[in-house]
Amino acid sequence: MEPCKVTHNSETHHNEPFIRKYIFSVDHKIIGLQYGITSLLFLFFGFCLILIMRWQLAYPEEPVPIVGSLLGGGGILLPEIYNSLGAMHGTIMIFLGVVPLAVGAFGNYFIPLQIGAPDMAFPKLNMASYWSYFIGGVIMVGSFFTPDGPARSGWTSYPPLADIEVGQTIWLIGMVFLITSSLLGSINVITTIIQLRAPGLTWMRLPFFIWSQFVTAFLLLLAFPPLEAAAVLQLMDRLVGTSFFLPSGLIISGEQLAVSGGGSPLLWQHLFWFLAHPEVYVLILPAMGIVGEVIANNTRKPLWGYKSMVYGVVFLGFMSFIVWAHHMFITGMGTAMSSFFQTTTMIISIPSIIILSAMFISLWGGSIRFNTPMLFALAFLPMFGIGGLTGLPLGLAAADIHLHDTYYVIGHFHYVVAPGTIFALFAGIYYWFPKMTGRKMSELLGKLHFWPSLIFMNGIFMPMFIQGLAGVSRRLWDGGLEYAHASGVLQWNEFMSVSAWLLGLAQIPFIINVIYSIKNGEKVGRNPWESTTLEWVAPSPPLPHVNFEKIPQVYHSPYEYSVPDREKDFTPQNEPIKE
Amino acid sequence: MEIPYTIEERPDTGLINSKIGIWLFLASEVMLFGGLFSAYVFLRLGAPDGAFHEWGQVLNVPLATLNTLLLISSSVTMVMSWASLKMNNFKQHKIYMALTLLCATGFLVIKYFEYSAKFHHGLFPATNTFLAIYFTLTGLHVLHIIGGMIVIGYFLGPGSRMWATEPEHFINRIETVGLYWHFVDLVWIFLFPVLYLL
Amino acid sequence: MSIHTTTDIKSHVKVYVMVFAALAVLTLVTVGATYLNLSKGEAIFLALSIATVKGSLVTSYFMHLISERAMIRWLLMVTVFFFFVLMFLLTSSLFDQVNVL
Incomplete structure (x- = not known):
């Protein structure tokens, strides 16, 4: 592409009407921002749902303050609404919050920039992907306003319950849109990374973030379709009266269900977890990628063991397809199958630990800058560590039989996703905000956001391990009030709920920070963090539609920090090394 | 804005973007039908011995054979329409595209008669798990056929204007459409014995 | 694929016609086999083998995987x-x- 052509084109694009420029844009940066804003709003919404549920757990059957009048039932959170909120919390946080933020927003915005491309490979497909996501989101939120209310069968939608419970049809339709969006997005990401790398940017020169997004896209591409198949089958069950997931002779409220039977609820679980286990890695891999970038930049050192991290992330992606049935140990699985899945589950912890260890070792001997993005990235490491290590007992059938469906499981995966992935996403927002807006976010407000968040996150999730080990089920509307074995650990419910509400308050500095810094943050140039990767070569914010004045040429590996005998302590990838 | 490698191949991969894009899409389709095929196997093995075979006797094998031949024909006309463009014979290309559409329409008509005969005899998806998976798999396949027909119709009609302005690009697009269409044929090649013959 | 010349394509066309004939014959064979008295295992093996051969023909030649x-x-x-x-x-x-x- 010739430079003169580029400037000509970018000038014509300046005159685009508002609706083309900001609403139905094909520019990956605008689409990335659309994804970012929408998914942050969904994260906030999903978080609010759990804040309501935590009231019921802390003070069972007392009227909920503030929003109580919306809930009916005299302000008390009724069991069926509790179930709805639980199902929608899971669905919204995963499919409408974290994945779109990690892949849709960060992936869209920074993949082309980090590989030196003018845009994604298929800009129109990119737009279609966002709007498909948006429609899926509207359907999910819209389900709150239908007479039957939203789905009640958990985000896992296990039949037979999900086949017969109200609200599920609309959930399935919403999911079809979300799955379509993910598929279009992942096709785009993979093609972009394969085809649009800048000259000289070979595979082993790719930033770790790009590798993590590449593997993530493959997981989305190959794991989501079986869930789409399962969603179609469940829709058939609900709308046409088939019995894919309904066994023969099913009795509901004392009456035999009038269906042909012959189906299997386990079929759903297999197809669901074939997606949903790789989905766990979809949630965590982009987070690892972001943390890798932030750590390399703020330790002023190359990532330790870059190659082993890359091989680790590829192996992790591969293995994530053959561990799924460790979610199903108590479904009557025989010893041969459960041995197989226990073995693969133990094996998959190896690459995770390689990556985590490499990041820890990267800190060694670095001159660390403790700015806000780095604080979040540093917090990610032990938080993800706790989440990962507490997962090991769940991967072994003997321990899982005791811990299955208790609060221990909730604690485990929230440590991975909430103080893990979401902290990494915050790190990404603070780190790349200057690139997106040309201004830095406030450090003071950033620290006011970070420290309380860290404390309250642990305040919420650490006691869950205690409750879970004591055997408290995760699905109890009253938090375990009726069970004698739970009585010794119930005092934690109030503690966790208060922590959750305070965590909500701790996000206020973040919201203020974002709004304030867009207009009033400290102005910065192209490369405020003195980083080496290509996104910092482009102007801040990058040029509409073309990103770079001229596509950069890449000369060396991504993290050349503090190389001895060089003038600066960082050498951007597009600067030739002078001998 | 111009995205690199939409028309010319990237030197180190030897591929254009759309080629990778369509194959990735087909890969996801393999997994979509993979999910449904595994559901079929799962349900068949879980059903009483021989039940699936017995339930399958209601299907019309001669009609399905005819349909198989129609789809195979449509696949060969599709690839011939691409080859005609390569030989710079636009008129022949259009004829082959129209023939592809014709075969596809024939397939749908036969499928319609098959379905309505089933409904007429009171055989519905809810009747048993075999018919449930039969209607789901073939129904989804029919949706793919209809989607393909819309795209082929577009390139036969308004989309074909591109031949005059950007012939290389147009050939690439026809090849992409062809890849999708052959995949739809491929799915049927497996659906036919699995549902009708076993 | 700009490397192709018109003569190349003409030889391709011959292959396409041959593949088409093979697919048609295999279709009839697989239907015909159901009239033999095969055991359940044999029938499944035969039908899936023929389908696999047909599938490979389509992917290799119509979808050009053989030279991809x-x-x-x-x-x-x-x-x-x-x-x-x-x-x-x-x-x-x-x-x-x-x-x-």
């Missing part, structure tokens, strides 16, 4: 591998069930 770049073939090998993982693990879990359906 390595990257595409790698992608498909990974996909097919996971396809079989899904089929195989799902089915084998059915045989290793404490309470069979």
